[in-house]
Amino acid sequence: MTTLDLASVPAREGPPHIQQFTNPVRYGFAALMALLAFACIYFDWPFAKIGTFQPMMYAAGVVVIAYVIDIPFKKLWPKLALFDVYIVAVAIAWWAWYTKGSPIDFSGPSGALFTNMWPFAGLPDSVPLPADAGFFGLIHWVYLELFQYIGWVIQNAFQTLLAGIIIVGGILGFLVSVVAAVTFPWFAANGALHILQATAVPGLKISRNMTIGLAVALGLALVLAWGAGTGWGFYATDAAADAAWKWGSLFIYFFTFAAAVWNAPYSNFHSKIASIPMMFIVLFAFVGSAFWTVAYSTTDAKIYPVFNFIGLKQYYRLFTVDVWSTAVHNIVIFILLGTASSFILGFLLAVFMDQKIRLEGLFRTIYLYPFALSFIVTGHVWAWIFSPTYGLEKSIRQFGWSNFNFAWISDNDLAIYCVIIAAVWQGTGLVMALMLAGLRGVDDEVWKAARVDGIPKWRTYIQIVIPMMRPVLITTFVIVASGNFRVYDIVVALTDGGPGISTSVPSQYVYKYLFSGSIGQGLAASTVMLLISAIILIPWVYVEFVKNKQVR
Amino acid sequence: MGLKKFAAGLAFTASLFAMGAAKATDIEVTHWWTSGGEAAAVAEFAKAVNASGDHWVDGAIAGSGDVARPIIISRILGGNPMGATQLNPGHDADELIKAGLMQDLTDVAKKENWDGILRPKTQLASCTVDGKVWCVPVNLHSAQWLWTNRHVYEKLGLQPPKDWNEFVADAPKLKAAGIQPMALAQGWPVGLLIQDLMVAVAGVDGFVKVYKDRDLGVAGGPDFAKVFKAVEDARSMVDPKDMTKQWNEAVALVITGKAGGVVHGDWSGGEFQVAKMVPGKDYDCLPGLGLTPVLNTGGDVFYFPKSKDPKITEAQLKMASTLVKPDVQVAFNLKKGSLPMRGDVDLSAANDCMKKGLEILDHPKSNAVFPNDVQMLDRDSLNQINDLMTQFFSTPAMTAADVQKKFVDIIKAAPPMK
Numbered sequence: 001m002t003t004l005d006l007a008s009v010p011a012r013e014g015p016p017h018i019q020q021f022t023n024p025v026r027y028g029f030a031a032l033m034a035l036l037a038f039a040c041i042y043f044d045w046p047f048a049k050i051g052t053f054q055p056m057m058y059a060a061g062v063v064v065i066a067y068v069i070d071i072p073f074k075k076l077w078p079k080l081a082l083f084d085v086y087i088v089a090v091a092i093a094w095w096a097w098y099t100k101g102s103p104i105d106f107s108g109p110s111g112a113l114f115t116n117m118w119p120f121a122g123l124p125d126s127v128p129l130p131a132d133a134g135f136f137g138l139i140h141w142v143y144l145e146l147f148q149y150i151g152w153v154i155q156n157a158f159q160t161l162l163a164g165i166i167i168v169g170g171i172l173g174f175l176v177s178v179v180a181a182v183t184f185p186w187f188a189a190n191g192a193l194h195i196l197q198a199t200a201v202p203g204l205k206i207s208r209n210m211t212i213g214l215a216v217a218l219g220l221a222l223v224l225a226w227g228a229g230t231g232w233g234f235y236a237t238d239a240a241a242d243a244a245w246k247w248g249s250l251f252i253y254f255f256t257f258a259a260a261v262w263n264a265p266y267s268n269f270h271s272k273i274a275s276i277p278m279m280f281i282v283l284f285a286f287v288g289s290a291f292w293t294v295a296y297s298t299t300d301a302k303i304y305p306v307f308n309f310i311g312l313k314q315y316y317r318l319f320t321v322d323v324w325s326t327a328v329h330n331i332v333i334f335i336l337l338g339t340a341s342s343f344i345l346g347f348l349l350a351v352f353m354d355q356k357i358r359l360e361g362l363f364r365t366i367y368l369y370p371f372a373l374s375f376i377v378t379g380h381v382w383a384w385i386f387s388p389t390y391g392l393e394k395s396i397r398q399f400g401w402s403n404f405n406f407a408w409i410s411d412n413d414l415a416i417y418c419v420i421i422a423a424v425w426q427g428t429g430l431v432m433a434l435m436l437a438g439l440r441g442v443d444d445e446v447w448k449a450a451r452v453d454g455i456p457k458w459r460t461y462i463q464i465v466i467p468m469m470r471p472v473l474i475t476t477f478v479i480v481a482s483g484n485f486r487v488y489d490i491v492v493a494l495t496d497g498g499p500g501i502s503t504s505v506p507s508q509y510v511y512k513y514l515f516s517g518s519i520g521q522g523l524a525a526s527t528v529m530l531l532i533s534a535i536i537l538i539p540w541v542y543v544e545f546v547k548n549k550q551v552r
Numbered sequence: 553m554g555l556k557k558f559a560a561g562l563a564f565t566a567s568l569f570a571m572g573a574a575k576a577t578d579i580e581v582t583h584w585w586t587s588g589g590e591a592a593a594v595a596e597f598a599k600a601v602n603a604s605g606d607h608w609v610d611g612a613i614a615g616s617g618d619v620a621r622p623i624i625i626s627r628i629l630g631g632n633p634m635g636a637t638q639l640n641p642g643h644d645a646d647e648l649i650k651a652g653l654m655q656d657l658t659d660v661a662k663k664e665n666w667d668g669i670l671r672p673k674t675q676l677a678s679c680t681v682d683g684k685v686w687c688v689p690v691n692l693h694s695a696q697w698l699w700t701n702r703h704v705y706e707k708l709g710l711q712p713p714k715d716w717n718e719f720v721a722d723a724p725k726l727k728a729a730g731i732q733p734m735a736l737a738q739g740w741p742v743g744l745l746i747q748d749l750m751v752a753v754a755g756v757d758g759f760v761k762v763y764k765d766r767d768l769g770v771a772g773g774p775d776f777a778k779v780f781k782a783v784e785d786a787r788s789m790v791d792p793k794d795m796t797k798q799w800n801e802a803v804a805l806v807i808t809g810k811a812g813g814v815v816h817g818d819w820s821g822g823e824f825q826v827a828k829m830v831p832g833k834d835y836d837c838l839p840g841l842g843l844t845p846v847l848n849t850g851g852d853v854f855y856f857p858k859s860k861d862p863k864i865t866e867a868q869l870k871m872a873s874t875l876v877k878p879d880v881q882v883a884f885n886l887k888k889g890s891l892p893m894r895g896d897v898d899l900s901a902a903n904d905c906m907k908k909g910l911e912i913l914d915h916p917k918s919n920a921v922f923p924n925d926v927q928m929l930d931r932d933s934l935n936q937i938n939d940l941m942t943q944f945f946s947t948p949a950m951t952a953a954d955v956q957k958k959f960v961d962i963i964k965a966a967p968p969m970k
Contacts, residue, residue: 300967302932303625304647317965322958323939388793410792412946498738499792500946501939515622517644517931 189214290530297523305519314524324525327504330416334423334505335484341424342480346431351461353432354439364436368429375426379493382422383409386494412502415495419503423490427483431476438472439465474544485533577867579635581854582611582627584620585888587800589822593888597690600880606867609635616799618740628653633857635864636871641678641689641853642926643969648857654686655856655865660872661685670876670893672913674849678927687853688872690881691890694847694909696748698838699820700813701806704731715842716752716782719813723789726812734789735802735811742945743938745815746783747925751848752841753779756919762963764928772960780944780952780959787945806835815841817850821889821905830903837905839912847912850924851890933966 189211197204300310318324349367353360370378385391386409393406408414442465450460466473488507491497497504506529514522579601585594591612598608611634613620621644624637628648639645648654661667661676666685670676675689698716705712705722708729713719723733736745751759754775761767762776770776794811796802803823805811814820821837829835840846854875856868874880881892886901891909899910912920925934937959944955 302647302930303644304629304651306647321936321939322943407793410795496739496797498942498946499795501943502946511622513932513935515626516618516935518935521932 189218293523293530294527297520297527299520301519301523303517303519310520314520315528317521318524318528323501323504324506324509326501327506327509330503331485331487331505333416334420334487335481337417338420338423338427338484339477339481341420342427342431343477345424345428346476347435349428349432350435350439353436364433367432370426371429371433373426375423375489376493378422378426379490382418382425383494386418409495410499412499415499415503419487419491419494422494423484423487426490427480431480434472434476434479435469438469441472442468474540478540481536482533485529485536576605576607577863578607578609579864579867579871580609580611581636581638582613582620582624582634583638584613584615584617585638586612586614587798587819587823588826589887589889590819592826593822593884596880596883596887597875600874600877600883601871604870604874606870616740628857633859635859635868636854636856638852639687639855640926641675641687641849641851641924642931643678644926644931645686645855646681648855649681649686653858655858655868656684657686657688657856657869657872658684660869661688664873664876666876669896671895672849672921674921674923674927675851675853675893678923679853687855688875689851689853689893690875691851691885691888691893692847692909692913693817693819693850693852693890694839695744695817695850696751696840696846696848697818697820697905698813698815698836698841699803699806699824700836700838701809701811702833702835704809704812712836713813713842715838716749716815717843719842720785720789722812731809732791732794732805732811733813734786735794735796735805735814736790737796737799737802739942740938741799741802741816743934743941744817745786746779746941746945748815748841749782749786750776750779751846751922752843753782755844756846756922760919760922760928763925764923764969766963766966766968768960768964771963772956776956776959777952780956783941783944783955784952787948792946818889818891818905818909821903822887823889824905825887825889825903831905837908839908844920845908845912846920846922847909847916848922848924849927928969929966930969933962936962 190206193204193206193211193214197206296305296307297314298311299306299308300313301308353363353367357363373381386406388394388407388410393404396404396406409418446464446468447460450464455464486507487505488511491503491505491508495503497508506525510522510525510529512522513519513525581597581601583594585591594610594612598610601608613623617640621639624634624639625644625648627634628637633653645654657679666676666688670689672692675692676685679685679687679689698713698719700712700719702712704726708725708731710722710725711718713722719734726733736742747759750762754762754770758770758775762771796805799816799820800823802811802814803816803820806814807824807827807829818837824831824835831837854872856872859865859868876893878894878897881894882897882899882901885892886899886906889906891906891913892899895914899906902910929937940955940958940962944950
C-alpha cells in the first residue's frame with residue numbers, strides 16, 4: 001500500500017516555465033479531465049443530441065486532439081507559430097464535413113437562425129456502412145461517400161468553390177485524424193504511465209517496451225470501440241457492441257485527456273488555454289463570418305439568411321447595375337486623390353512644423369483638431385458650406401460678387417470632389433502628426449552632415465529624410481488608404497450618395513442592400529470588397545512582415 | 553379590532569399597488585413619424601395606449617422608412633425586439649413571420665371582427681399570412697397628390713393649376729418670377745414622384761399590369777415611354793441646387809411660398825394642417841395629380857414582435873385592439889392627414905382634402921383604389937427601381953429609352969409574389 005505524496009514526485013524537466021507547472025496542478029487537472037471523461041460517457045454526451053453541450057464537447061475534443069498531435073509537428077516545424085490555429089481550423093472543418101449539416105439541434109427561432117446560417121446545411125446524408133462490409137466493403141463505402149460528395153458538387157454547379165474549400169478541409173482533416181490516430185496511443189500511453197508513476201506506483205520504471213505495449217493495447221481498444229460505434233459486426237450481441245462502444249470510448253477519453261495533460265507542459269499549456277478564446281473569436285467571428293459572407297452571397301436571401309442557392313446571379317446583377325459601377329469608380333478616385341492629397345498636404349505641414357517655429361503646440365492642435373471630429377459632424381458641416389442655398393455660394397454673393405457660382409455638391413460630376421475635400425480636411429491632421437513623429441525620429445547628425453556637405457534643405461528632405469522615413473510612410477499609407485477604402489459615414493452625412501447616385505461608394509451600397517431587403521446582394525458586394533482589399537493587402541503584408549523579416 | 557382594520561387596510565392598499573404594478577407594462581414602440589404633423593399624430597396613439605393602462609415608451613427613429621426599417625428588422629432578428637413597431641403593409645415582415653418572430657393577432661382580429669369593420673380589404677389581407685393575422689393596419693395613405701400654394705399663383709395673376717398638365721405649363725412663368733416651379737426632396741421622394749407619374753400617365757391598369765402581373769410588354773411599351781417622357785419634363789422643372797434633403801423641407805417650401813407646388817403623399821397634408829392653412833383657400837390638394845382621382849392603399853401597420861414576457865404579450869394584444877378603436881382612429885388620422893381604417897366613424901372634423909380621399913375610398917369608381925407598390929413587388933426590386941429613378945432624375949444625359957430598358961430588366965428579374 002503506497003500513499004500518495006505528490007510533493008515527492010520529481011518535477012518535470014524543461015525550461016523554467018514548465019517547471020513552474022507544479023505536480024499538484026498537473027495531477028489535479030488530470031483528475032478533472034478524467035472526471036469529465038467519465039461524465040461524457042455516463043451521460044452519453046458527445047453521442048446524444050443534448051443541445052448546446054454537443055458542439056461544445058466536440059470543440060473541446062478537437063482542441064485536445066490538436067494538443068496531442070501538437071508536439072511532433074512542433075519539432076518538425078517549430079517556427080510556424082499559427083500551426084495550432086490551423087490544426088483546430090482543419091479539425092473543425094473535418095468535423096463539419098463528417099457531421100454534414102446536422103451538428104446542432106437547437107429548437108426555437110434563434111436555433112433556426114443558427115442552423116440556417118450553418119454553411120454546411122444542404123449536403124447529402126452519408127450512406128450507412130453495411131454491417132457485413134469487410135475491408136473491401138469499407139473501401140467501397142469510402143468511395144461511395146466521396147462519389148456522393150462529388151455528385152453533390154456537380155449537381156450544384158456553383159457550390160464548387162464552397163465545396164472545394166470543404167473538400168480540402170475534409171481531406172486535410174482526415175489526414176490530421178489519421179496522424180492523430182497513429183500518434184495518439186503513444187502519447188496517451190506515455191501520459192497514463194506517468195500518471196500511474198506519480199500516483200499509484202511511485203517506483204515504476206517506465207521502459208520503452210512498456211510504453212509500446214500499452215500503446216498497442218490502446219490502439220486496439222480504439223479500433224474495437226470505433227468498430228462498435230460504426231457497427232462493423234465484431235460483436236455477437238447488440239449489448240456487447242454497446243458495452244464495447246461505451247467502455248472503449250471511456251478508455252479513449254480518459255487516455256486522450258491523460259495524453260493532453262502529459263504533453264501539456266511542452267506545448268506551453270497555460271498560454272494555449274489562455275489563447276483558446278482568442279482562437280475561437282478569430283475562427284468564428286472573423287474567418288467564419290468571412291466564409292459565411294462568401295457562401296451566402298450565392299443565395300437569393302432577402303431579409304433573412306436562408307441558404308437558397310442561385311449561383312453567381314448576385315454577382316452578375318452587381319456588375320450590371322450602374323450604382324455599383326459608379327461606386328467603384330468613385331472609390332478609385334477617392335483612394336487615389338484623397339490619399340495623395342492628404343499625404344502631400346500632411347507632409348508639407350509636417351515639414352513646416354519641423355522648422356522649429358514658435359507656438360508649435362498651438363499649430364499642431366489646430367491641424368489635428370479636425371481629426372477629433374466624427375465623420376458625421378464633418379459631413380454635416382461641409383454639407384452646409386457646400387450648399388448653394390446656405391453656404392459658401394450664398395455668402396460670397398452677399399458680399400457683392402453676385403454671379404459667383406459654387407454648386408459642386410449638386411453637380412453629378414463634381415460632387416465626389418466635395419466629399420474628397422471634406423475627407424482631406426479631416427484626415428490631413430493625422431497624416432501630419434504621424435509624419436512629424438517620423439521627421440523628429442531622424443537623427444540631428446544626419447542634418448548636420450548634410451549641412452556640412454552643403455546639400456540644400458529640400459534635397460536633404462527628398463533624398464535622405466524621406467527614404468529614412470519609409471516605415472512611417474508605409475504605416476501612414478495603410479492607415480489612410482484603408483480608411484478611405486471603407487469610407488461610408490462622410491458620404492452619408494454629406495451627400496447621401498446624391499445627387500442621384502453620383503457619389504455612391506461601395507460600403508454604402510453594401511449597407512443599403514444588406515439591411516433593406518437583399519442580403520444576398522449586399523453580401524456579394526461585400527465579398528467583392530473583401531477580395532479587393534485582400535488583393536491590395538496581401539502583397540503588402542508579405543513584403544513588410546515576411547520578406548523583410550527574412551532579410552533581417 | 554383597530555389593528556385588524558389597519559391590517560386589512562394595509563393589505564388592500566398593497567393589493568392596489570400590486571395591481572397597478574401588474575397593469576402598467578412598458579411597451580416600447582418604434583416608428584419613423586418625426587415630422588411636425590406625424591409627431592402630433594403619434595402622440596394621439598401614445599395617449600390612447602397610456603389611457604388603457606400601459607405605458608408607451610417612444611422609440612422614434614429619425615429619418616425615413618429607409619433608415620428605420622433596417623434598424624427595426626435587425627433589432628428583431630438580433631433578439632432584442634421592441635414591444636410594437638410601425639412598418640408598411642406588404643412583404644417586409646414575411647420572413648420574420650415565417651421565422652416565428654412575430655406575435656399572432658388572429659384571436660384579437662376574430663374577436664373584434666376586423667375583417668368586417670376595416671376597409672379596404674387589401675389592408676387586412678396584406679397583414680394575413682397563412683390565414684393568420686400578424687399586424688394591425690392603422691391608416692390609409694395614398695401617394696398620388698399634387699399640392700399647390702394658391703397664393704403663389706394668385707400673386708402672379710395666374711389661375712391655380714387644376715392638374716399636372718397645367719402645373720407643368722405654368723412652370724416657366726414661376727421660374728421667371730424667381731419661384732421654384734416644383735419642390736422636391738432627394739432620395740425616395742424622387743421615386744415616389746415618378747411612380748405617381750406612372751399611375752397618372754399610364755393609368756392604374758398599366759401600373760398594376762407592370763407591378764403586379766409583371767407584364768413586360770406594357771413596361772416596355774408606349775404608355776410607359778410616355779411616363780418616362782413626363783419624368784423628363786419634371787426633371788426640367790427642378791434645379792438640382794434646390795432639392796431639399798427631407799420631404800417635409802420640400803413641403804415647407806410650398807407652404808412658405810418659395811415653390812409653386814410639390815408632388816407628394818397625403819402625409820404632406822399634416823404639415824399644411826400644422827401651418828394652419830385651409831384647403832381650397834390657401835392651398836389645393838389634387839388626388840391623382842388632378843388627372844385621374846385615384847388612391848393607392850399604402851399606409852401604416854403595426855407589428856408586434858414576439859416577446860418572452862407574458863405581460864408584454866398581454867399589453868401587445870391590448871394595444872392592437874386600442875389602435876383600431878373608433879375614437880383613436882379619428883384622433884390619429886385627423887392629425888396625420890391619412891384616412892381611417894374604418895368607415896363607421898364620425899369624420900365631420902375632417903378637412904376638404906381628407907374628404908376628397910374618403911369620397912374616392914367609399915365610392916370607388918372602377919380601379920380607383922389599387923394596391924400599394926410594396927403589396928405587389930418585393931422591397932429589393934423596389935429599391936432597385938428607386939436607385940434607377942434617382943439616377944435618371946439627376947442625370948440629364950440619361951434618356952427615357954435607356955431608363956425604360958433598365959426598368960424592364962428589373963421587372964423581369966423580380967421574384968414572384970405569393
